[in-house]
Amino acid sequence: MAAKLSTSTIGFPRIGDQRQLKFAMESFFKGDSSEAELLAVAHKVQSDAWALQKAAGIALIGLDGTLYDQVLDTVTWLGAIPPRFKGLSGLQRYYAMARGGTALDMSKFFDTNYHYLVPELGPDVLGPATADAAAANGAGGGAVLQPDFSGPLDKLARGQAVVGREHAVPILIGPITFVALSRGCELPLGEAVSRLLPTYCALLQQLAAAGAPEVQLHEPVLATSAGAGMRAECEAAYGRLAQAAGSMPLHLVTYYDDLGAAYPWAVQLPVAAVSLDFLGPPGAAVPSQTLALLKQHGFPADKRLGAGVVDGRSVWKDDGTALAMLRELLGSGAVSADRLVVTSSAPLQHLPYDLGLELEAPKTPEAEPHLPPALAARLGFAKQKVEEIVAVAGLAASSGAAADDDGGRGQQLLLRQRERAEDHRAGLNIAEELFSRPQPYDVRRGQQLQLHPFPTTTIGSFPQTAEVRRLRQQLKSGRLSQAEYEGLIAGHIAHAVGVQEALGIDVLVHGEAERTDMVEYFGMQLGGMLFTRAGWVQSYGSRCVRPPLVVDDISYRGPMTCWEYKVASAYTRKPVKGMLTGPVTILNWSFPRKDISRAAQAMQLALALRQEVAALEAAGCSIIQVDDPALREGLPLKRERWASYLGWAVDAFRLCTGVAAAGTQVVTHLCYSDFDDILPAIDRMDADVLTIENSRSDNAMMAALAAAGYGRDIGPGVYDVHSPVVPSVEFIKSRIRSFVDSGILSGRYDRIWVNPDCGLKTRGWPETIAALRNMVEAAAQARAELQQLQGVAGAGKAEAAQALGGSAGTGRCVDCCH
Numbered sequence: 105m106a107a108k109l110s111t112s113t114i115g116f117p118r119i120g121d122q123r124q125l126k127f128a129m130e131s132f133f134k135g136d137s138s139e140a141e142l143l144a145v146a147h148k149v150q151s152d153a154w155a156l157q158k159a160a161g162i163a164l165i166g167l168d169g170t171l172y173d174q175v176l177d178t179v180t181w182l183g184a185i186p187p188r189f190k191g192l193s194g195l196q197r198y199y200a201m202a203r204g205g206t207a208l209d210m211s212k213f214f215d216t217n218y219h220y221l222v223p224e225l226g227p228d229v230l231g232p233a234t235a236d237a238a239a240a241n242g243a244g245g246g247a248v249l250q251p252d253f254s255g256p257l258d259k260l261a262r263g264q265a266v267v268g269r270e271h272a273v274p275i276l277i278g279p280i281t282f283v284a285l286s287r288g289c290e291l292p293l294g295e296a297v298s299r300l301l302p303t304y305c306a307l308l309q310q311l312a313a314a315g316a317p318e319v320q321l322h323e324p325v326l327a328t329s330a331g332a333g334m335r336a337e338c339e340a341a342y343g344r345l346a347q348a349a350g351s352m353p354l355h356l357v358t359y360y361d362d363l364g365a366a367y368p369w370a371v372q373l374p375v376a377a378v379s380l381d382f383l384g385p386p387g388a389a390v391p392s393q394t395l396a397l398l399k400q401h402g403f404p405a406d407k408r409l410g411a412g413v414v415d416g417r418s419v420w421k422d423d424g425t426a427l428a429m430l431r432e433l434l435g436s437g438a439v440s441a442d443r444l445v446v447t448s449s450a451p452l453q454h455l456p457y458d459l460g461l462e463l464e465a466p467k468t469p470e471a472e473p474h475l476p477p478a479l480a481a482r483l484g485f486a487k488q489k490v491e492e493i494v495a496v497a498g499l500a501a502s503s504g505a506a507a508d509d510d511g512g513r514g515q516q517l518l519l520r521q522r523e524r525a526e527d528h529r530a531g532l533n534i535a536e537e538l539f540s541r542p543q544p545y546d547v548r549r550g551q552q553l554q555l556h557p558f559p560t561t562t563i564g565s566f567p568q569t570a571e572v573r574r575l576r577q578q579l580k581s582g583r584l585s586q587a588e589y590e591g592l593i594a595g596h597i598a599h600a601v602g603v604q605e606a607l608g609i610d611v612l613v614h615g616e617a618e619r620t621d622m623v624e625y626f627g628m629q630l631g632g633m634l635f636t637r638a639g640w641v642q643s644y645g646s647r648c649v650r651p652p653l654v655v656d657d658i659s660y661r662g663p664m665t666c667w668e669y670k671v672a673s674a675y676t677r678k679p680v681k682g683m684l685t686g687p688v689t690i691l692n693w694s695f696p697r698k699d700i701s702r703a704a705q706a707m708q709l710a711l712a713l714r715q716e717v718a719a720l721e722a723a724g725c726s727i728i729q730v731d732d733p734a735l736r737e738g739l740p741l742k743r744e745r746w747a748s749y750l751g752w753a754v755d756a757f758r759l760c761t762g763v764a765a766a767g768t769q770v771v772t773h774l775c776y777s778d779f780d781d782i783l784p785a786i787d788r789m790d791a792d793v794l795t796i797e798n799s800r801s802d803n804a805m806m807a808a809l810a811a812a813g814y815g816r817d818i819g820p821g822v823y824d825v826h827s828p829v830v831p832s833v834e835f836i837k838s839r840i841r842s843f844v845d846s847g848i849l850s851g852r853y854d855r856i857w858v859n860p861d862c863g864l865k866t867r868g869w870p871e872t873i874a875a876l877r878n879m880v881e882a883a884a885q886a887r888a889e890l891q892q893l894q895g896v897a898g899a900g901k902a903e904a905a906q907a908l909g910g911s912a913g914t915g916r917c918v919d920c921c922h
């Protein structure tokens with residue numbers, strides 16, 4: 105029997121077991137602590153994480169750790185700095201790129217709830233597109249990089265000091281993925297990559313000289329559909345990287361799904377090791393095909409295989425699958441034990457730190473149910489997953505009873521996959537009529553609230569101040585009773601309503617003061633879901649979330665949002681929107697079950713939320729917003745699986761909202777992504793109003809929606825909520841003008857809503873009030889200018905655009921377009 109398999113990690117939570125780094129960053133941002141203090145905390149958090157992995161017995165420890173985001177770290181060491189930051193240096197520049205008015209854009213990292221900072225690789229960074237052939241051929245000419253390797257070199261030195269030279273493995277985002285994640289690049293992928301390669305090569309040489317036993321190059325983009333088409337670029341790039349690395353092995357790490365069509369060539373790239381995801385996203389309709397690909401195509405005999413068999417994206421403990429997969433792999437002869445390295449299917453950054461901390465967290469009656477012991481025994485957070493990697497590696501090579509039933513386990517795996525497919529269908533076995541509203545939009549709309557042109561509203565949340573959060577802390581520690589807490593929350597709701605009244609907003613919200621989080625709040629109230637106290641996961645930078653766990657069939661236990669709706673309505677005569685999080689977002693931002701499909705879980709959530717929609721209606725609410733901002737991010741990495749995902753995801757939304765009477769206005773809100781890819785799905789959601797993030801200044805979203813013939817009410821965000829910068833009236837008016845220019849809704853300006861891009865929970869009150877005041881003023885001015893024309897509804901697009909001081913703009917005839 106072979107010796108124990110080797111082990112490796114490819115990422116770990118970076119925020120600290122007690123979220124130390126979050127608090128250190130916040131203190132630094134406020135000016136309450138120095139750079140040195142921040143760095144001391146960050147380094148301690150990293151050392152602790154690495155030491156934990158060493159103590160668990162991991163052989164090759166990926167040196168994860170960042171002061172904000174790993175993609176931003178890559179921007180920094182490459183020196184791919186957009187010119188507007190060039191006057192700055194060090195941490196000042198790093199955090200200027202991360203946050204504030206001129207920061208890089210944030211976007212979702214593949215299909216996760218983690219946001220990365222989007223590199224800008226325009227000509228001012230990578231050099232002009234017309235640079236001579238030498239640049240294109242890889243001499244690096246044309247690039248305007250200012251590399252600085254001190255970050256990765258310092259991290260390696262610190263890692264070596266903690267875990268020892270032979271265990272300390274630098275992690276770099278690979279050049280293909282880095283470029284694929286970027287924006288503004290006018291060069292073909294291969295040429296863009298080749299302009300970065302000299303810098304990558306130089307860093308690899310320095311890491312080799314510093315004694316790294318290998319370097320991990322993370323290329324999750326290879327698991328996307330686009331990855332399959334990147335063969336030539338990968339072969340060119342990895343040839344050069346391998347040459348630069350010399351005798352230091354390169355380790356290509358892929359995750360979030362199998363390699364699909366890229367598998368046969370990707371495993372042949374000139375690297376010493378390749379890590380593959382054997383599991384894919386938990387509960388996916390089609391699980392990772394890695395094992396099948398390995399068996400079908402084999403694996404190069406001269407490489408090590410990093411087998412990602414421990415589920416890095418799920419809090420469920422391994423149920424024997426990891427061992428079964430390893431044994432099946434060994435049994436197939438595709439790879440020998442001495443070349444097999446056990447790792448997690450994805451970086452552990454998406455999991456909470458340590459289940460032990462959760463179990464030790466103080467329990468209070470209000471916050472029950474806590475994780476029951478029988479359930480906790482089936483869970484594992486990042487620390488437990490590291491231990492699982494080591495345990496599985498030990499068991500895989502040992503003989504014993506379990507070793508004999510390899511084939512049986514394989515059968516079971518297949519069976520489970522088949523069950524998932526069936527269960528998906530069973531989940532959809534719900535009466536057809538429940539998926540549709542009683543009337544089509546055109547009929548419904550006439551029965552709903554009628555307002556003037558450019559009605560104003562907000563997306564739901566108002567500032568979650570320290571004061572509001574303190575109330576919850578006091579409730580938790582018993583210093584406030586439930587009744588006192590509710591009284592004080594009602595005061596915050598009253599305040600939010602009063603502010604909106606004073607500003608003259610048309611459709612009000614209660615402000616979400618009672619919610620810790622838009623998903624956790626529902627997770628706390630629905631049957632079948634449990635929440636945690638210490639299960640924090642980094643969402644971006646210093647912001648964390650505690651994803652709830654789906655542990656059983658979802659059930660509705662009673663109204664969840666009616667109280668806050670009623671409190672708010674009591675303070676105003678204006679309409680108040682009911683505010684729910686949609687089924688797909690609750691699912692995508694939770695840890696799902698693995699025994700039934702995500703589709704089935706979405707339907708269960710939809711059925712529960714449907715009852716909440718009905719409860720809100722019964723409470724008198726006639727505008728109900730169902731946020732589904734995670735709809736887009738849940739798209740599978742493989743395009744061929746999109747239709748199936750969007751099929752059940754949109755069905756779940758429709759099942760949830762289909763109960764609403766025709767006269768009830770159903771609003772939805774989408775944010776965090778470009779939606780061009782899923783416009784037909786958005787249309788099929790059949791919401792009466794779509795409020796949508798629209799932060800790209802080129803107005804591409806509106807153009808795309810207009811081109812797709814989108815015909816329902818729309819509220820494109822008029823300003824970005826992620827920065828404290830207060831948008832001017834003129835700026836907001838120019839956005840409104842651009843909506844008019846886009847031609848959408850052909851003159852039905854009462855159906856173009858004016859609202860921010862997203863909720864305001866991360867903002868402070870002063871800037872929130874100032875921004876909304878300008879927003880209301882801009883809408884009023886736009887409206888007044890329209891009314892100088894002969895009649896609002898009849899105002900043509902060109903006239904309206906002129907009235908708004910713009911032009912009809914696109915070269916079309918201004919007189920006869922209508």
Ligand SMILES: Nc1nc2c(c(=O)[nH]1)N[C@@H](CNc1ccc(C(=O)N[C@@H](CCC(=O)N[C@@H](CCC(=O)N[C@@H](CCC(=O)O)C(=O)O)C(=O)O)C(=O)O)cc1)CN2
Pocket residue numbers: 217568572573574576577619620621622623624637643644646647648649650651693866
């Ligand atoms: N689940 C989810 N995913 C999402 C989003 C989202 O809103 N929810 N939005 C996007 C990401 N945006 C985000 C924006 C803000 C925060 C955020 O502000 N998070 C807070 C935590 C929110 C929270 O749960 N707050 C609790 C308090 C949590 C806490 O720290 N409590 C302390 C004690 C209280 C204290 O000292 O403050 C403790 O328990 O130890 C509350 O309101 O009650 C943070 O990092 O600080 C997170 C994500 C995409 N993904």
Ligand code: MET
Pocket residue numbers: 563564565616622683731733773775862863864865
């Ligand atoms: C991430 S989307 C946020 C929607 C939620 N209603 C809010 O305003 O915060």
Ligand SMILES: [Zn+2]
Pocket residue numbers: 563733773774775776861862863
């Ligand atoms: Zn949003």
